[in-house]
Amino acid sequence: EKGGYDHFMLKEIYEQPHAIKDTYRGRLLAKDGIIRMAGVENHKEKFLNANRIIIVACGTSWHAGLVAEYIFEDIARIPVEVEYASEFRYRNPVITNKDVVIAISQSGETADTLAAIKLAKQHGAFVFGVCNVVGSSIARETDAGAYTHAGPEIGVASTKAFTTQITVLTLIALKLAKEKGAISNSDFHYHLEQLELIPDKVSKALESDTHIKAVAETYKDATNCLYLGRGYNFPVALEGALKLKEISYIHAEGYPAAEMKHGPIALIDEQMPVFVIATKMGHYEKVVSNIQEIKSRKGKIIAIVTEGDTDVKKLADHTIEVPETLESLSPLLTTIPLQLLSYHIAVMLNKNVDQPRNLAKSVTVE
Ligand code: F6R
Numbered sequence: 001e002k003g004g005y006d007h008f009m010l011k012e013i014y015e016q017p018h019a020i021k022d023t024y025r026g027r028l029l030a031k032d033g034i035i036r037m038a039g040v041e042n043h044k045e046k047f048l049n050a051n052r053i054i055i056v057a058c059g060t061s062w063h064a065g066l067v068a069e070y071i072f073e074d075i076a077r078i079p080v081e082v083e084y085a086s087e088f089r090y091r092n093p094v095i096t097n098k099d100v101v102i103a104i105s106q107s108g109e110t111a112d113t114l115a116a117i118k119l120a121k122q123h124g125a126f127v128f129g130v131c132n133v134v135g136s137s138i139a140r141e142t143d144a145g146a147y148t149h150a151g152p153e154i155g156v157a158s159t160k161a162f163t164t165q166i167t168v169l170t171l172i173a174l175k176l177a178k179e180k181g182a183i184s185n186s187d188f189h190y191h192l193e194q195l196e197l198i199p200d201k202v203s204k205a206l207e208s209d210t211h212i213k214a215v216a217e218t219y220k221d222a223t224n225c226l227y228l229g230r231g232y233n234f235p236v237a238l239e240g241a242l243k244l245k246e247i248s249y250i251h252a253e254g255y256p257a258a259e260m261k262h263g264p265i266a267l268i269d270e271q272m273p274v275f276v277i278a279t280k281m282g283h284y285e286k287v288v289s290n291i292q293e294i295k296s297r298k299g300k301i302i303a304i305v306t307e308g309d310t311d312v313k314k315l316a317d318h319t320i321e322v323p324e325t326l327e328s329l330s331p332l333l334t335t336i337p338l339q340l341l342s343y344h345i346a347v348m349l350n351k352n353v354d355q356p357r358n359l360a361k362s363v364t365v366e
Contacts (some may be wrong), residue, residue, distance in 0.1 A: 007353045009155035009247070013339050014206060017199040019160040020332065022149040023167045030192040033185070035175040039128065039144040046126040047176055050100040052079040054125070056088050056116040057104040058363070060158040060242060064165035065104050066235035067331045071170055075191075075328060076177040085112035086366065089119050097124030104169075105129070106153055106161035107362035108136020115366070117141050130168050132161050146172065155354045156361050157247050159339050162239060163202070163332050170195060170329070194326045198333070201323040205336040208320055212337055215302060215318050216344035219273045222250060226264060226299075227338070228257040229277035230287055236277055236331045240338035247346040247356050257283075257290040268299040275341075276316075277334045280306040281327040291315050304334050 005011035027036050040047065047053075053072060055065035062084060069080040083093075085103075089112060095101075101120040105113050108131035117127050117138065129142030132150050139145060148164035174191055177183040183191070219225070225244060229237035238254035245252050255264055257276065268274065274294050278287045288311055294301055295315055303316040306324050313319050322333040346353045 006347070007155065007343070009157055009159060009343055009353050012153055012155050012159045013336070013343065015151065016160050016163050016336070017202045017206075019150040019164050020167050020202060021199045022151070023164040024171060024195065025149070027171055028192060028195060030189075030196045033189050033192065035171050035178070035192070037146055037171060037175060039146045040172055040175055043126065043128070043144050044179060047100055048179060049098070050078065050126075051096070051098040052081060053100045053102055054088075054095070054120070055080060055082045055102045055104065056085040056113055056120070058085050058110050058112055060162050060239060061104040061106060061110075061113075061165060063235045063239040063242070064162050064169065065102070066238070067166050067232060068102075068169035068173065070232045071173040071328055072176075075183055076173045076180060077182045078176065083116070085110065085116040089116045093119075095120050095123035095125050099125040101125045101127045102169075103127060103129050103138055103142060104165055105136070105138045106132045106148075106150075106158055106165075108133040108138040109362045109364050110138070111364050111366045114138055114141060130165055132164070154361075156356055156359050157243055157342070157353070163335060166332055167195075191326065191328070194329055198325065198329060201325060201333055202336060205322045205333050206340075208337060209340055212320055212340045213344045215320065216341050216348060218318070219300070219302070220345045220348045222271070222273050224267065224272060225250060225252040226260075226267070226272060226274045227252060227254040228260060228274060228290060229254070229334075230257045230283040232327055232331055233277040233279065233334055236334050236338065237275075239335060240275055240342070243339055243342035244345065246359060247342055247353050248349055248351055249357075250345065257287055260290060261293070265293065265297065268294055268297040270298040270300070273300045273302060275338065276301060276303045278303045278305050278309075278312045279322065279330050279334060280309060280324065281330065288312060288315070304337055
C-alpha cells in the first residue's frame, strides 16, 4: 500500500506532481485561456462584490491560506485576512454578509475550522470550502467549494494536501483576477502556462533527493533551526519549520527574513542551522543581505536557490536547487526540498514519521 516507499509521507511527497496535475485537470485549460471552476463560477458575484476574503484554517492548511493571501492581493487585488480558526471563532470577529470566508482543510473534519464556518454563516457570510476529503463535514457545511484532488493523505504530516491547496487557491485567484480585469490577458495566459509546467518542475525538484539526504545527515543532530523566507516564501518558511518540528521533534521556527534582526538574530551562532528560501525573484537582493548577516554571525546556511544560482552559492554552506518559475508559483517548488529534509532527518533519528507522537491526522476536538 506504500507503493514501495518506506513511509506514507515519502510516497505522498513523491505523489505531488500527479496530485497537482489531478487538482488542475479539467479546471486549467491553458490553451483556451480558461479556468473552469463551477463552485466559483456559480457564485461569482459573491466573490466579486466581497469587501474582503477571510481565510480560516489550522496548521499546514493555515500556511496554504497565507500563501493565498499573497496571490489574492497581488494578482486579484482583493483584500484578504488569514485567521487561525481557533482564534477567529472566539474573538467575536466582525463578519458581515459582504464577506467571503474560505475554509481550508485537508480532512474536512477539523473542529475549530468547522466552528469558524458555522459562526461565519450565522453572520451572513458566504462560505467556500477547499477540502480534500469528499463529503467531509466541512465540505457539507460550506455554501460552495472546490476539492483538492490530492488522493488520500495518510501520513500525519501534511505534504501533498498543502501543494494541492495552493494549486486550487491559485486557480481561484487567477479566475477572479480575470473576471475583475485585474490582470492583463497576456499575463493571465502566461500564468496558466506556467502553472501547467509546475508538475514537471516538482519532479525535477524531487531529483535532488540524494543531495538533500546528505544535507539532512549534516544537520540531524541540531537542537534548534531557523527557517527564513520573504514574500510568497515567508509562509513556506513557516511550513518548513512545522514539518521539522512535528516529525523530528527538533525545535524550529519560521520567520519573515527581515524580522530576524528584531530578535531571532540573537540566537545565531555556529550551532544554529538557518534554512533560507533564496530563489531568484522579487526580494532576492534583500534575502542575500539577510544571508550575509547570518554568515557574519557564523550561522550555518542552507539555502533553497533557483537552478544555476551563483551569488548565494558563494555564501551558503549548502544550496539546494529548484527550477525557475513565477514568484507566485514558487511556493509549490520551494516547499519540496523542505519536506524531504524533514523526512530524512526524522528517519535518521528513528522517529515514527507517519504517526508522530501526540498528533492525530484529523483534529476533531478543539
Ligand atoms: C501539519 C498537519 C496539521 C494540519 C491541521 C489542519 O502537517 O497535519 O497542522 O494541517 O491539523 O488539518 P486539516 O487541514 O485537516 O484541517
